[in-house]
Amino acid sequence: MTVRISVDYGLCDGLGQCALVAPEVFALDDDEQLVVTPDPAPELAGKVAAAARACPVRAISVEGA
Amino acid sequence: MREVVVVGAGLAGVRAAGELRARGFSGALTVVSDEVELPYDRPPLTKQVVSGTLTADDIRLAGAEDFGARWVRGTAAVGLDRERRRVRLADGVELPYDGLVLATGARARAWPGEVPAGVLTVRGLDDVRALRAAVDGGAREVVVVGAGFVGVELASSLVGLGLGVRVTLLEPFGRPLRALGGTVPDVVAAAARRAGVELRMGIGVRGFRAEGARVAGVESADGSVLPAEVAVVAIGMVPATGWLVGSGLALPGGRVHCDERLFARTAEVPGVAGALGEVGVTGAAGGIDPRIVVAGDVARCDAVRSADGPVALEHWSNAAAQGESAARNLLAGPAAAGSYAHVPSFWTSAFGLRIKSVGLPGTGDRVVVEEGEPGSEKLVEAHYRAGRLVGAVSVNLGKRLAGYARRLQEERGAAEAAGVSGGAPGRGSDEVPAWGGAAG
Ligand SMILES: Cc1cc2nc3c(=O)[nH]c(=O)nc-3n(C[C@H](O)[C@H](O)[C@H](O)COP(=O)(O)OP(=O)(O)OC[C@H]3O[C@@H](n4cnc5c(N)ncnc54)[C@H](O)[C@@H]3O)c2cc1C
Ligand code: SF4
Numbered sequence: 001m002t003v004r005i006s007v008d009y010g011l012c013d014g015l016g017q018c019a020l021v022a023p024e025v026f027a028l029d030d031d032e033q034l035v036v037t038p039d040p041a042p043e044l045a046g047k048v049a050a051a052a053r054a055c056p057v058r059a060i061s062v063e064g065a
Numbered sequence: 066m067r068e069v070v071v072v073g074a075g076l077a078g079v080r081a082a083g084e085l086r087a088r089g090f091s092g093a094l095t096v097v098s099d100e101v102e103l104p105y106d107r108p109p110l111t112k113q114v115v116s117g118t119l120t121a122d123d124i125r126l127a128g129a130e131d132f133g134a135r136w137v138r139g140t141a142a143v144g145l146d147r148e149r150r151r152v153r154l155a156d157g158v159e160l161p162y163d164g165l166v167l168a169t170g171a172r173a174r175a176w177p178g179e180v181p182a183g184v185l186t187v188r189g190l191d192d193v194r195a196l197r198a199a200v201d202g203g204a205r206e207v208v209v210v211g212a213g214f215v216g217v218e219l220a221s222s223l224v225g226l227g228l229g230v231r232v233t234l235l236e237p238f239g240r241p242l243r244a245l246g247g248t249v250p251d252v253v254a255a256a257a258r259r260a261g262v263e264l265r266m267g268i269g270v271r272g273f274r275a276e277g278a279r280v281a282g283v284e285s286a287d288g289s290v291l292p293a294e295v296a297v298v299a300i301g302m303v304p305a306t307g308w309l310v311g312s313g314l315a316l317p318g319g320r321v322h323c324d325e326r327l328f329a330r331t332a333e334v335p336g337v338a339g340a341l342g343e344v345g346v347t348g349a350a351g352g353i354d355p356r357i358v359v360a361g362d363v364a365r366c367d368a369v370r371s372a373d374g375p376v377a378l379e380h381w382s383n384a385a386a387q388g389e390s391a392a393r394n395l396l397a398g399p400a401a402a403g404s405y406a407h408v409p410s411f412w413t414s415a416f417g418l419r420i421k422s423v424g425l426p427g428t429g430d431r432v433v434v435e436e437g438e439p440g441s442e443k444l445v446e447a448h449y450r451a452g453r454l455v456g457a458v459s460v461n462l463g464k465r466l467a468g469y470a471r472r473l474q475e476e477r478g479a480a481e482a483a484g485v486s487g488g489a490p491g492r493g494s495d496e497v498p499a500w501g502g503a504a505g
Contacts, residue, residue: 013414014419014463015412015419015421015463016412016421016463016464016466016467017382017410017412019463019464019466019467020382020408020410020423020466020467020470023467023470023471027464027467028463028464029464030464032419032461032462032463032464053080053385053389054382054385054386056106056108056381056382056412
């Protein structure tokens with residue numbers, strides 16, 4: 001199953017907690033803006049779900065995890 | 066396991082309840098909270114809620130309806146009988162359990178001594194409402210005692226309101242956010258001053274002056290009195306474990322001591338351990354109670370340690386991760402449970418600075434600015450102890466921290482493989498700051 005990630009950039013505060021949990025998929029850029037790798041490998045589904053739970057502002061939602 | 070009771074409905078308790086259900090626990094679940102308020106998230110309180118950009122409704126955590134739990138609100142747990150496996154509530158009700166999650170977090174540390182009206186602490190929604198009510202009601206002189214993250218965030222939010230609130234931040238230990246160590250506290254101090262906060266560093270507080278019943282000033286150790294219409298005492302927290310005294314659990318520094326797997330450790334009472342069917346007797350703290358797990362601010366976990374021993378964390382990500390791990394381990398039982406393996410991470414933001422950390426900065430013996438200019442508002446600082454990375458702090462450069470987190474994980478793996486232990490257990494970071502008097 002593919003993993004579909006959506007980020008509510010209105011909520012995202014660039015805290016980067018997601019990037020600590022799943023650096024393969026989430027990263028911050030120079031301006032502390034979140035960059036998401038599209039279409040992560042299905043085996044990363046668990047990590048992506050954990051990253052979503054690690055987001056303090058609940059900006060990440062995941063389908064297919 | 067048929068009946069699980071979760072005591073405390075903060076982040077750790079709510080995550081534990083959610084994880085129990087996610088892992089297929091279908092028995093009776095009861096969550097006890099002494100707050101009347103529905104569960105909510107605390108980090109926004111001193112930031113967006115004081116600033117007015119988020120409301121109480123915006124910061125709600127999942128609740129009873131999400132987990133099919135029985136929810137007891139507004140009632141404190143007042144006692145624990147481990148032999149009969151019952152939690153006693155303030156209204157006299159006793160809740161039986163097969164599994165128990167202790168997640169009562171902490172209270173704001175109160176000023177030692179009487180205080181006049183208008184002297185507040187901030188831990189919960191009500192506290193923030195009271196503070197905003199005072200400011201909205203016209204209070205313009207605010208003195209914040211204590212420049213930890215709560216004090217610093219409040220100072221930033223209050224001067225940022227644009228209402229002309231004058232904020233004085235007092236810190237007897239000389240620097241704001243000093244727990245971070247390194248040079249970041251100086252960056253924060255400079256930014257606070259630029260934002261218009263009056264900083265008084267290295268000056269202790271003696272007490273409060275009142276006019277009638279209300280606060281009128283804060284008296285510092287050098288004898289001067291700062292005018293104050295509101296004072297906020299932000300001098301740290303006290304774990305909420307008073308109700309566990311006498312339960313036979315180990316409570317070093319007031320926290321519930323738990324092993325690497327988050328099972329509650331028992332105090333060493335010969336004879337009692339056998340009666341309760343405890344397993345894995347190790348070290349001075351006695352055995353563990355296999356039916357009780359611990360999570361969040363209330364916990365002192367053996368898996369979280371510096372070279373000086375277990376360290377208690379007061380961080381959001383720790384409460385979230387421990388809540389989930391504790392629930393999993395409770396269901397699995399001690400034999401199948403895994404060690405809590407989580408690289409600590411913390412963030413705070415104030416005065417336009419986004420400060421994030423991983424690991425345990427402030428426990429090192431050498432600090433190196435590895436990116437950016439020392440003293441600038443965009444940098445990463447690495448903390449080493451005996452040549453090993455123990456933590457990193459970033460200011461407006463959070464993108465680098467994932468790499469440090471990975472290194473910390475690798476170092477830990479290597480240390481464990483080599484059998485290097487973190488040092489003698491028993492010495493944590495439960496230091497109590499010497500507030501009042503001539504601290505300096
Ligand atoms: C103002 C503020 C700002 C913060 N900002 C940040 C931040 O920016 N970044 C970060 O990483 N961390 C931050 N934190 C820390 C983070 O919020 C805490 O680590 C986290 O809330 C701990 O969760 P917990 O569930 O362990 O405890 P708590 O949130 O304290 O929840 C415990 C609950 O148990 C209840 N309780 C206590 N005793 C009893 C009893 N006997 N019976 C029944 N119920 C009881 C309490 O009333 C409370 O509702 C902040 C904390 C505060 C207070
Ligand atoms: S953890 Fe949440 S707020 Fe932080 S960068 Fe990721 S999505 Fe944004």
